[in-house]
Amino acid sequence: MNLRNGLLVASIALVLTACNDSDSTEVVVPAAPVDVKLIAINDFHGNIEAADGITLTLPDPKDPSKTIKEPVGGAEYLATWIKNLKAKNPNNVVVSAGDLIGGSPMISALYHDEPTIEAMNALGLDINAVGNHEFDDGHAELMRMQNGGCHADKVGCADGKFEGAKFKFLAANVLDSKTGKTILPAYQIKEFKGAKIGFIGMTLKGTPGIVTPAGVAGLEFQDEVETANKLVPELQKQGVEAIVVLLHEGGIPADAQINGCKDIAGPIVDIVKKLDKAIDIVISGHTHKPYNCTINDKLVTSAYQYGGMVTDIDLTIDPKTGHVSKMSANNLAVTRNVAKDPAQTSLIEKFLKLVTPLKDRVVGTVAGALPRLVDPVGAGESVLGRVIADSQLAATAEKDLGASKVAFMNPGGVRADLTPDAEGKVTYGKLFAVQPFGNSLVTMTLTGEQIDKVLEQQWNGTSAKIMQVSAGFSYVWSKSKPNGSKIDIASIKLNGVAIDPKASYRVTVNNFMASGGDGYLEFVNGKDVQGGAQDIDALESYIKKNPKLAVPSVERISVLN
Template structure:
C-alpha cells in the first residue's frame, strides 16, 4: 500500500504552521535561561458523555490507597482539571485518547453528543485520537461534529446551530477505501513554552469488528504501529521531535489495583507501546477502560511510558516532561506520569454544573419518565460463566420483542453493549426501585435494531464457541434468554467447550433450524461473532432500547433472575 495522502495538512503547511524556522533569541546576561522547557499534558479517555456523575460500578474506582471511592461527573472533572492544568507556568495541553462520545447517556445522546463536545472544548481539550465509538453514526456525522452544522435528520439542538468542536480529532490509521487518503488529519502540533510537541492519533484496528458496518462504510483501519511510525516520520521531517501518540487501544489489568500501578495483561496495548518507533516519546492510551501507568523499552532500548486513565471521567492522567530547547527532543529521563482520581470531595465547578443542568433540564421530560420498577440492583457482574442478571433481563426483553413478527425462539445479547447497571437506589427524585427512561437508555444507548436470523443447531453451537477468541485471550459471553440453556466446560479446548444445548428444555439437533434474535451489530458479525453472518431469512424489528422499555413496563417489578442458564462443568 502506498503512503496515504494527507487531508487538511501537508508537510509544507505543517512546517509553516508550527514555525520550524524560528528567530534566534538575543543574548542575555546572568542568570542563564534554562536549557529545557517543562511541558505538562492532561489526558482523558473513554469519557462516553458522562456529564452527570456515573452510577453503579461505573461510578467508583480504586484509588492509590486501594480504597474504592466515588468518582466522575463533569463538574468535579472540571475542578480537578483546572487545578492540574494550572500547575505549569508554561501552559498545559489537554488531550484525549478517543471514545469521548458515543455510547453516551441520554443527556448527551439525545443531541448527537453536541453537549459533550462543547463541554470538553470549554475545559480546554485541544486534540484527541478518534475511538471506535466516534464512528457509531458514521464518518459524515463525525465530520459534522468536528466542523459544525445541524444534524441532517433531527435538525438543530435547543442550543441552535452547532458550531463544531473546538478541538481536533486525529486518525493516522483510518483511510478512505477508494484512494487510501487519510479520512481525518493524522497529526497535530502544539506549542508549549516555545517548544513544539507533535501528536499522532491512532485507533484500534479492530474497529470494523466492534462498530456497525454502516458506521465504518468506505473506511479502512490500518495496522497501528506501521501507521504511527509513518506519522512520526512526517512530524520529524517537519522539525517536530517531541512526539506523543494518542492511541485508542489498551490492555486489561488485574483488578482492584492502584491507578498508578502496572498490573496489565500484555495485549494489543503493550504491542503498540513496544512497537512504535523510537521517535515516539510517550504513548497515551484508551479503549480498555483501565487505569495504569507502565514503562517499556522502545525499539532503540530507551524507556518509554504508556498510560491509560480508566473511563467515564473517573481519572485524569498528567504527564510532565522536559523538552530540550536546542534540539527539540524530549528528555526521556524527565517523563513523569501520574493518574489522578476525579474524586467528588472537591467543590464542583459552578460553570460546568450550570452547563450540565441546562442540558439536563432540556432532556428532562423524556429522561425522567418512569418506565418500570425493579426489586433490587440489576448488575453486569457475573460469575465464572460470565452470565449476568442484567444481561439475562435484556436478552429476555429482546426475545419478547421479536417473537411475534420475527418468530424468535432465543435471543443473545453482547456483553459490551450493556453499558451500565440498573440500580435500585433512586438516581434523582423518582423513588427507589423506579427505572426511568434515561436510566434504561444509559444501559442500552446505541439505538441498535433488533433482528432475527435462522441458524441450524450446528451453527448455533459454532456461534457459541466463538465466545472464546484469539486463542482464549478474548472472552465475550453472550447473554442468553431464558429459553436457551447449555453447558460450558473451560477445561476443554476452544471449539469444544459448549455442549447440551437446549431450547425450552428440548435438546437441539445439528440440523434443526432455529430463529435467533440479536441486535444488528451482532447479526453483522460484530465482536468477532462471524457465524451470525451465515444466518438466513433476516427480519428486522424494534430498537433495542424500545424492547427493554416495553419489557420493564410489562413485567414490573422485575427481580434479578438466577444466573443459571449457563452451567459450568469440569
Template sequence: MTSPRFRALPLLALIFAAACAAPQATRQASTPPAAVPVEVGIIAINDFHGALEPPKASVDAPGPDGKTIPVPAGGGAWLASAVDSLKAEHPNNVVVAAGDLTSASQLASSLHLDEPAVGVMNRIGLEFNAVGNHEFDRGPKELLRLQNGGCEKNTRLQPCQLEQFKGATYKYLSAATYKDDGTTLFPATGLKTFGEGASKVTIGFVGLSLKTVPLLVSPDQLKGLTFGDEAEAINKAIPVLKAEGADAVVVLIHQGGTTTAKDPNSCDGFSGDIKPILDRLNPGVDLVVSGHTHWQYVCQYGQSGDGSPILLTSAGVYGKLVTDITLTIDPASHKVIAKKAHNVIVQSPGYSSARGDVPNTTAYPQFQPRGDVAEYVASYVKDAAGLITRPVGKLSGPAAKGSSESNNGGPLGNLIADSQVAGAKSAGSQIAFTNPFGIRAPIDPAADGTVTFGQVYAVQPFNNELVTMTLTGAQVRAVIEDGLDDDGAKQVLAASSSVKFTYDMRRPARSRVVSLTFNGKPIDAVAKYRVTVVNFLAEGGDGFATFKQGTEVERGMIDNEAFQEWLAAVPVRQVPQENRAVRLDK
C-alpha cells in the same frame, strides 16, 4: 596648512573607538547560557462517553489504611475543575484525549447528538483527540459535523436543538482511517510548540483508532472507510513528526489493556490488545495515551528512541480520572530526558444507590464544579429531564452487568436477552443472545424498585434494532464459540432463559462449549431455531461472524423499547439470578 592638533584627532578618535569596542567584542565572543530543560504537562483523558453529570460511579483506590475504598467521581463540571488545577501546575500544557468522547453517552448528551459532550470538551480546552470506535456509531458524515459544526441532519434525531452547533475547537486525528482515495478521514498528526529561541520545544502527536473498528460498529456506518494497521501508521508518522521539528512523539490511540490491580496508578498484571502494537513500534515514541478498555493504569513499557521505557497511560472512563503527565525535554539534544505520570481521581459528590452509599473521602481531593460548565450542562439536562425521569417499570433489585474480568453479561445480560425474546415474539423468537460489551451500565433501581427511562437508555444507548433469524443448532453453538475463540476480546454471550451452556477455556478454540441445551434438552445440531440479536451482532459485530449466516431474517423493534415493555409487563420484574453460562475451568 592643517594644524597638527587637528591632524591628530582622527587617530584619537580611532583609539577611543577601539577602546569602546573592546568590551563589546568580548560580549559577542562569550558563550550564551545553555538552555535549561523544559517541562511540558500533558493532561489526558479517554472514553468520556458524554458523561455530562456525575455518573454515580466510583474509582477503587487505596485508602488511608491501605485497604481499597470507592471514591465517587466524574461529571463534566468537576472534570473541568480538575483539568484547570493541572493547568495551573504546568505553565506549558496541552490537553489531549484517546477517543470515545461521544456516543454510548448519558441521555442528556445522546438525545442532543452529543453536541453538549463536544461543548464540554471545548470548555476544558481539549486540543487533540484520537477518533475512537464509538465516534463512528452515527457514521463519518455525522462525525465530520461534530468536528466542523453545522446543523445538517444525518440521523433520526434533530441537531441544534438548543443552540447553533459550532463544532469542536479541538482536532480529531485518525492516522489509520482511510477514505476511498487513500487519504485519511482526519489529519494523522498534529504539533504544539512551547517557548522561544533556544528554549523552544515541540511535541508531535499521532492519533488513531483501532483496526478492529469494523467489528465494533455497524458496517452500514463505515461505508467508504478502511482501517489500517496501527503500528504501521504510527511508524510512518514518527519520521514525519521528527522532520517537522518534534522533540517528543506522543501517540494517542483508542486501544488499551487491563491490569490486575485496584490502584489506578499501577501496572500489575498488564495485558491487552495494545501490547502487540507497542511491541512493533520503531524507536522514537516517548508516550502512549490509550483508552477503549475503560481501565486505568500508568506503565513503563518497551523502549523509546532514547532507550528509556515508553510511558503508557489510561484514565479509565466517564471522566472519573484525568492523567497528569510531565515530559522533561532538553532543547539542545531534542530529547525527552524524564517522564512521569499520575492518575488524578476527579472526586465529585457522594451518592446513594440500591447497592448502598458511596460517600466522599478526605483521602483524595474533592473538586468543585466549574460554574460555566455546570450551567452549560444544566441547560441540556433540563431539556431532557422529562424523558430521563419517566418511570418505565420496577425491578426486584439491582441488575448488575458482568465484570470486566469475566466478560459475561451477568444478571442484566440475562434480563436483556429475555426482553428480546419477548420483543420479537411476532417473529417466532425462541432464543436471544446479547453481547456483554453492548451493555453500557448496570441498573440500580430506586428503593421501591422504580426504573427510569434514563437508566434504561444508559444500559442500551445505541437504538439498535432487534433482528430475528433462523440458525441451525450447530450454528447456535458456533455463535457462542465465536465469543470464546482466540480472535479478539473474549465475550460470553448472555442467553435467554431457554438456553444454558457450559464451557471450558482449557480446550482448543472452536471446541470450548462442552454442553448446550434448549428448554432443558441437548440442542439438536440440524434442527432450526429462531434466534434474536441486535442488528450490530446480526451484521457480524464484535467478531460474531456466524450470525451473518442466518436466514429468514426479520427486523423488529428497537432494543431499549423491548426492554421497557418487558419491565412494564408485570408489576415487578424479577432479575434473573441463575447462571446460564457456567465456566468449568474455574
C-alpha cells in the same frame, strides 16, 4: 563591534535560520529546558453529568490503611481539575485517547453528543484521537462533530446551531478506501518556547469488528505500529523529537491501584514493544482500566473512564536535542470535593431541562439491583444480561413478530447497572444508560449448526465476548479446548432438549450483532430476516409487564476447566 564579534553574530544568525524549498523559517532555539504538562483522559463516553454509579476505590483519608468508594467524574468537576492542573504550567496540552462520544447517557446521546463536544470546548480540550465509538454513527457524523452543522433529524442544535469541535480529532490509521488518504489529520504539532511535541492519534486496528459495519463503510483501518512508526521520520523532518501517541487501545493490569501496572496484559503491551524508539509516551484507553507503566522505555498510561480520572504528565524537553530528557505521570481521581465549573454547570442545566421529563418517567419496578458485571471466574453471564436477553425474546416470541425461540445479547452493549430506587422503581433514564445505542431487534432463521458456529465465534481474539442468552437456552463450554472447538454441540439445548444440527430455529439479536459486529459473523448468514422494535423499547415493555421483576440468578451457561 569588532570583527570577531561580528562573525560570531553572523554565525548565530545562520544557525537560527533554516531554509526549505519554498521559504525561510526562523527557528527559535530554546535557551533552557522546557517543561510541558500533558493532561489526559480517555473513554469519556459523554458522561458530562455527575453520575452516582461512577466510583473509585481510594485510600480513606481518615485511615489510609482502609479504602472507601469515592464518587468521581462529572464535567463540572473534571473541568475544575483540568483548570487547576493547567495553572501549574502555562505550557500544557489537554488530550483524549478516544471514545469521547458514543455509548453516552441520555443527556448527551439524545442530542447526538453535541453537549459533550460543547463541554469539551469549554474545558479546553486540545486533541482527541478517534476511538471505535467515534464511528458508531458513521464517517459523516464524525465529520459533523469536527466541523459542525445540524443533524438531519433536527434533534440537537439546541441553540439553533452546532459549531462543532474547537479541538482536533486525529485519525492516523483510518483511511478513505477510495482515496487512500486519512479521513482526519494523522498528527498535530504543539510548540512551546521553541520546543516541539508531535501527537499521533489512532484507534485500534480492530475497530471494524466492534462497530456496526455501516459505521465504518468505505474506511480502512491500518496497523497501529506500522502507522505510528511510519510517521516518526515525517515528524523528525519538521524538527520534532518529542513524540506522543494517543492510542485507543489498552491493557488490563493485575492490580487495582490507580497508578499500578502489575502484570499488565493486553494488546497495548505488544504494540508498545514494537513502537519506534523515538516515541516517548503512549496515552491509551479502550479497556477502561487505570494504569501507569513503563514499557519499552516508554511511559504508558490510561485514566479509567467517564471522566473519573485524569492523568497528569510532566515532561522536560532538552533544548539542544529536542528530545524528552525527563518524564513522569500520575493518575489523579477526579473527586467531587472541588468547586463546580460554572460554564459546565450552565451547559448541563440547559440540557437537563430538555431531557428531564423523559429521563425521570417511571417505567416499572424490579425486585432488586441488576448488575452488568460478569463474574470473571464464571461462564460469562451477568444478571442484567439475562434480563435483556429475556426482554428481547419476549418482544419477538409472537408469530407476527418473528416467533423467536432464543435471544442473544452482546456483552458490550450493556453499558450500566440497572439499580432501582428504594421502592424498586426504574426510570427511563436508567434504561437509557443501560442501552444507549438505539439498536433495533432483528429476528432470523439459523440452523442448529449455525447456532453452534456463532457460539464458537465468541472466542475470536485474545478475549472472549460471551453473549447473554435468554431463558430456556443453555450450553457448556470448555476453558481448556482451543478456539473453534470449545463447545460440544450436544450440550446446546433449548428448553432441555438438545438442538438438532439440521433443524431451523428463529433467533433474535440486535442489528449490531446481525451485521457481524463483535465478530459474530455467522449472524450475517441468517435467513428470513425480520426487523423489530428498538432494544430499549423491548426492555421497557418487559419491565412494565412484569411488576417487581425477579432477579434471575439461575445459570444458563456452564463452563468446564
